[in-house]
Amino acid sequence: MRRIYSITVENRSGVLCKVAGLFWRRCFNIESIVVGETDDKSVSNMVIVSSGDQRTLEQIEKQLNKKLDVIKVKTFGETESLNRELLLVKVRYNRSNRKDIMENCEIMGARIVDMSKNLMMIQMCDTPDRIQIFINTLKTVSIVEIARSGMVAMTRCAE
Helix, strand or coil, X not given: CEEEEXXXXXXXXXXXXXXXXXXXXXXXXXXXXXXEECCCCCEEEEEEEEECCHHXXXXXXXXXXXXXXXXXXXXXXXXXXXXXXXXXXXXXXCHHHHHHHHXXXXXXXXXXXXXXXXXXEEEEEEXXXXXXXXXXXXXXXXXEEEEECCCEEEECCCC
16 A cells, blocks of 8 residues: 655655654655755654554654644545655667667657767656656667656545
């Protein structure tokens, strides 16, 4: 079972270490962690994706709420939220596969953001599943380097 934790924390040094330490000490798994400032520079938002059984996921939420630097914890599943991840991938190309790579980019909504004589860097922002599908389409070419941001998520707009 997978759970997303959107944690509002005080923007101070050491807070990330304390939260990550909580997961480490209790042997909870972190699949993804993304941290960034909010509109208020004194407050940051952490999005942590973790997995485990129901009891473990409830325990994570309880432990997070006990932390002094934590202002608010929201938990939700993937279906209750919009999830996005950023991918940068550098691939080696030649005359024979250049057009295929460009067509895959167009079909999947990716953009070529940098090029040299035989390398191109591609950017994609999408769901983690679609990011993985795109990476799989590139396995026929020579992938040089991959950087993924981890999941950013927000609950859906409900009125």
